[in-house]
Amino acid sequence: MISKSLAIIVLNKALETGADYAEIFYENSSGNGLTIENGKVSTSSSGITSGVGLRLLKENRCVYGYTSDLSKKGLLSLADSLNKSFNGDRLITVTKLDMIKGKNRNPITKSYKEFSLEDRIALVKEGTEEIASLNDPRIVRYIGSFISNHRSVAVFNSKGKWFKRDTEFARLFYSVVTMDENGMETGFEAPGCQQDVSFFYNKVHAREIAKKAAEVALINLNAKECPSGKMPVIIGNGWGGVLFHEACGHALEASSVSKGLSCFSGKQGQQIASPLVTALDDSTIPGEWGSIDIDDEGNFGTKRVLIKDGILMDFMIDDFNGRRMNREGNGSCRRQNYKYCPTSRMSNTYIANGKSTKEEIIAATKLGLYCVGFNGGSVNPATGEFNFGASEAYIVRDGKICEPVKGATLIGKGEEILKNIDMVGNDCAFGQGMCGASSGSIRTNVGQPTIRVKEITVGGRGGELK
Amino acid sequence: MKYDKLFSLAKERGIDQIELAVSTSKDLSFSLFHGEVDSYNSSNSSSYMIRGIYNGKLGSVSSDVYSNDLVEYFINEIINNAKFIENDDPVFIYKGSEKYKKINTYNKDLEKISVDEKLAKLHELEDKIKAIDSRIVEIESVEYSESVSSETIINSNGLKLSQKNNYFFIYGAALAKEGEQTKSGGDYRLGNDFSKLNIDELAKDIADDTLNQLGGEPCQSGAYKAVLGPQVVKALLNAYISSAIAEDVQKNSSLFVGKLGQKVASRHITVEDKPLARTIFARYFDDEGVATYNKAIIKNGVLQTYLYNLTTAAKDGVESTGNAQGAGSKVYTGTWYTEMKPGKKSQEELFKEVGEGVYITEVQGLHAGLNPRSGNFSLQSTGFLIKDGKKDRPLDIITVSGNLVSLFNDVTAVGNDSRESIGGKFPSVIVKKINVGGK
Numbered sequence: 001m002i003s004k005s006l007a008i009i010v011l012n013k014a015l016e017t018g019a020d021y022a023e024i025f026y027e028n029s030s031g032n033g034l035t036i037e038n039g040k041v042s043t044s045s046s047g048i049t050s051g052v053g054l055r056l057l058k059e060n061r062c063v064y065g066y067t068s069d070l071s072k073k074g075l076l077s078l079a080d081s082l083n084k085s086f087n088g089d090r091l092i093t094v095t096k097l098d099m100i101k102g103k104n105r106n107p108i109t110k111s112y113k114e115f116s117l118e119d120r121i122a123l124v125k126e127g128t129e130e131i132a133s134l135n136d137p138r139i140v141r142y143i144g145s146f147i148s149n150h151r152s153v154a155v156f157n158s159k160g161k162w163f164k165r166d167t168e169f170a171r172l173f174y175s176v177v178t179m180d181e182n183g184m185e186t187g188f189e190a191p192g193c194q195q196d197v198s199f200f201y202n203k204v205h206a207r208e209i210a211k212k213a214a215e216v217a218l219i220n221l222n223a224k225e226c227p228s229g230k231m232p233v234i235i236g237n238g239w240g241g242v243l244f245h246e247a248c249g250h251a252l253e254a255s256s257v258s259k260g261l262s263c264f265s266g267k268q269g270q271q272i273a274s275p276l277v278t279a280l281d282d283s284t285i286p287g288e289w290g291s292i293d294i295d296d297e298g299n300f301g302t303k304r305v306l307i308k309d310g311i312l313m314d315f316m317i318d319d320f321n322g323r324r325m326n327r328e329g330n331g332s333c334r335r336q337n338y339k340y341c342p343t344s345r346m347s348n349t350y351i352a353n354g355k356s357t358k359e360e361i362i363a364a365t366k367l368g369l370y371c372v373g374f375n376g377g378s379v380n381p382a383t384g385e386f387n388f389g390a391s392e393a394y395i396v397r398d399g400k401i402c403e404p405v406k407g408a409t410l411i412g413k414g415e416e417i418l419k420n421i422d423m424v425g426n427d428c429a430f431g432q433g434m435c436g437a438s439s440g441s442i443r444t445n446v447g448q449p450t451i452r453v454k455e456i457t458v459g460g461r462g463g464e465l466k
Numbered sequence: 467m468k469y470d471k472l473f474s475l476a477k478e479r480g481i482d483q484i485e486l487a488v489s490t491s492k493d494l495s496f497s498l499f500h501g502e503v504d505s506y507n508s509s510n511s512s513s514y515m516i517r518g519i520y521n522g523k524l525g526s527v528s529s530d531v532y533s534n535d536l537v538e539y540f541i542n543e544i545i546n547n548a549k550f551i552e553n554d555d556p557v558f559i560y561k562g563s564e565k566y567k568k569i570n571t572y573n574k575d576l577e578k579i580s581v582d583e584k585l586a587k588l589h590e591l592e593d594k595i596k597a598i599d600s601r602i603v604e605i606e607s608v609e610y611s612e613s614v615s616s617e618t619i620i621n622s623n624g625l626k627l628s629q630k631n632n633y634f635f636i637y638g639a640a641l642a643k644e645g646e647q648t649k650s651g652g653d654y655r656l657g658n659d660f661s662k663l664n665i666d667e668l669a670k671d672i673a674d675d676t677l678n679q680l681g682g683e684p685c686q687s688g689a690y691k692a693v694l695g696p697q698v699v700k701a702l703l704n705a706y707i708s709s710a711i712a713e714d715v716q717k718n719s720s721l722f723v724g725k726l727g728q729k730v731a732s733r734h735i736t737v738e739d740k741p742l743a744r745t746i747f748a749r750y751f752d753d754e755g756v757a758t759y760n761k762a763i764i765k766n767g768v769l770q771t772y773l774y775n776l777t778t779a780a781k782d783g784v785e786s787t788g789n790a791q792g793a794g795s796k797v798y799t800g801t802w803y804t805e806m807k808p809g810k811k812s813q814e815e816l817f818k819e820v821g822e823g824v825y826i827t828e829v830q831g832l833h834a835g836l837n838p839r840s841g842n843f844s845l846q847s848t849g850f851l852i853k854d855g856k857k858d859r860p861l862d863i864i865t866v867s868g869n870l871v872s873l874f875n876d877v878t879a880v881g882n883d884s885r886e887s888i889g890g891k892f893p894s895v896i897v898k899k900i901n902v903g904g905k
Binding site: 409 | 529843867
């Protein structure tokens with residue numbers, strides 16, 4: 001940790017040449033990871049991430065640097081090298097730092113530091129033993145792992161504010177590889193949280209998730225190739241939210257919106273989605289995977305309605321990009337660690353519940369695709385062109401779920417997909433993911449109820465949908 | 467010596483062999499938006515990976531910081547982690563290869579060029595892209611970055627190796643608009659010889675990449691004969707040769723199980739791993755300290771070798787191929803610089819040979835749409851129709867799908883248009899059939 005008095009000295013050094021804002025981000029994180037492969041502990045590791053990032057702003061310019069040398073000399077030398085980017089007179093002098101006060105919404109109740117390696121191994125093995133007990137010769141390889149991380153962060157800025165936060169997250173993974181004479185398939189499940197370890201015993205169950213990973217890998221062995229072309233697609237709840245995350249969420253981040261580089265720039269107040277769609281980004285849900293209590297520039301997390309009844313309401317905004325939009329940050333400023341300059345990012349992003357049941361949506365579909373599991377995807381925010389892959393999918397015929405298909409990739413333009421959503425279910429759930437962008441890889445939740453899109457381009461190897 | 471305490475405490479606590487890998491990196495990057503520097507990043511950082519063998523098991527710990535105060539923590543973590551390892555894979559702290567072929571990957575001239583001169587190039591790039599065509603409505607970003615980095619391995623078996631390298635990367639992305647359609651494109655240059663940087667050429671490539679996509683629409687879904695461009699060959703072939711990683715073969719989860727010495731691709735395909743090629747990616751020792759060497763992975767379609775680290779090599783009773791990467795609690799395996807042997811035909815000749823089909827220039831979303839274990843892929847793509855033996859209109863909102871095994875067995879010709887990009891060099895190829903999802 002660096003002291004308040006040292007922080008003031010470093011901030012003032014940084015501000016010497018006319019920056020209008022300076023900010024110190026201190027981080028000391030420690031993590032542990034464990035892997036159990038085919039029933040045996042194969043790796044166990046520990047690590048420390050520790051350093052300081054220094055950000056200087058002047059109007060629309062951002063200067064960032066970092067160092068793992070936390071000595072006074074190291075920090076002053078960083079401030080000195082960064083302030084050379086400006087050549088004006090000092091605008092601001094920091095004389096005192098007041099603590100930003102507020103209730104911590106994601107407090108550590110019982111630290112993972114007290115969750116022993118023996119107990120971690122026992123937890124992961126519950127799942128791997130479940131996979132072994134299936135005794136299916138088609139399962140050729142199965143891996144279980146558990147990671148946990150304790151992160152201590154402190155931010156000091158030239159507005160005379162500072163705060164510190166300790167947070168923890170943990171995640172349990174299972175992946176299974178299956179093989180038969182026709183080839184090889186995989187299945188994967190990975191729930192995570194910012195809650196104490198009771199989450200992994202009470203809210204999710206190692207045996208069930210491990211079994212689910214194995215089932216998907218086994219189902220896909222018998223799955224036919226997914227057909228290709230344009231077709232109605234039902235997207236399952238939870239992880240299905242990756243569609244909204246890619247097709248729309250990224251393009252609502254101030255990093256692209258503020259520069260007019262997003263397909264949604266300047267469209268606030270306009271109908272950008274079907275009236276059935278209401279979407280939110282809510283970082284205030286206690287203990288959720290993507291929640292943040294306070295963001296990396298000291299703004300508290302908020303619940304933002306991004307789209308209401310199809311009308312574009314708001315964006316994910318950080319203070320810096322907000323400058324181009326004449327807006328204050330709304331608690332969206334995040335980064336992977338001190339090596340990344342922070343920017344506006346998503347937290348827990350989801351489509352809100354509608355009125356239909358999942359059963360009604362399926363029953364109303366004559367011929368289409370039902371995607372349940374997903375591998376992730378990517379997007380170009382400027383054009384809105386996105387893609388994402390389905391890991392578990394079925395053909396729907398005459399309102400009934402029929403044969404499984406594999407290898408489906410869904411592509412399209414966010415703007416078009418949002419308008420084509422014609423049914424929204426009432427079974428909203430979350431899925432945990434890691435989202436990569438310019439400020440690194442961060443924890444985000446995707447989420448939605450079951451929804452139907454009138455028409456999406458599907459890529460697969462199975463020819464025409466019949 | 468700086469690390470004496472680590473080595474002596476390890477010995478005292480019963481860690482038989484210990485190794486420290488230190489990476490340092492000094493980075494600088496800046497970007498322009500509308501003619502102004504909108505971001506400027508500068509950093510200096512280190513990372514330490516410490517691995518030790520305790521009771522025959524490997525334990526490890528990593529850190530961004532190193533001090534004598536932390537040595538106690540490092541040693542405790544190594545022992546604690548090693549204690550719980552149950553698998554019986556042989557583990558190694560390497561004694562050293564007989565010979566190392568050092569190559570220079572550091573160009574001192576790059577650091578002598580002033581920031582102002584580099585910034586001037588970036589301004590020039592931004593202006594030149596804009597001037598090429600009025601349909602270019604916005605320059606999304608132009609960025610310059612450079613990095614000086616070093617890798618050092620020191621271990622208790624007397625091994626001490628180190629390598630320093632540097633490079634620069636310059637990138638531009640533009641938006642073009644025609645009617646209601648907006649398209650985004652970009653290109654980059656990478657190297658460590660600043661004098662070879664040609665801004666006119668780069669600006670033209672960025673503009674072309676963007677403008678060429680305008681006017682695109684999907685084609686009919688179906689199977690097409692295709693030319694795959696260098697970027698596509700790189701993405702798909704790299705995924706395919708990852709099947710040569712010995713650990714996956716040993717664990718029966720690779721497409722190349724039992725395929726050594728057998729045909730895995732069309733005879734037109736020869737692909738090598740070339741860590742010692744004179745590129746900025748060159749590495750003369752791998753992450754376990756084993757000397758690297760150039761080798762064919764696939765030669766005329768036949769699989770020549772699996773890719774090994776020390777552990778997987780010992781299990782197969784062979785020598786490591788010098789492909790260890792990311793040596794921490796687990797040592798991974800990977801290629802350093804992959805190069806596919808070019809053919810004799812120009813791109814135009816490839817189009818002519820295809821007659822009617824598609825030319826795929828880019829695939830996206832590999833982490834979601836490609837399964838290297840099954841070889842199945844279905845990917846968002848961009849490209850062009852090929853009509854009457856010539857490149858025709860652009861294609862928009864399409865996917866290509868197939869299986870890597872059949873795709874690379876279906877290659878009928880290779881172009882002479884090799885292009886170097888990050889980590890490798892690949893030409894275009896013709897494939898007999900690829901499925902396109904469109905209208």
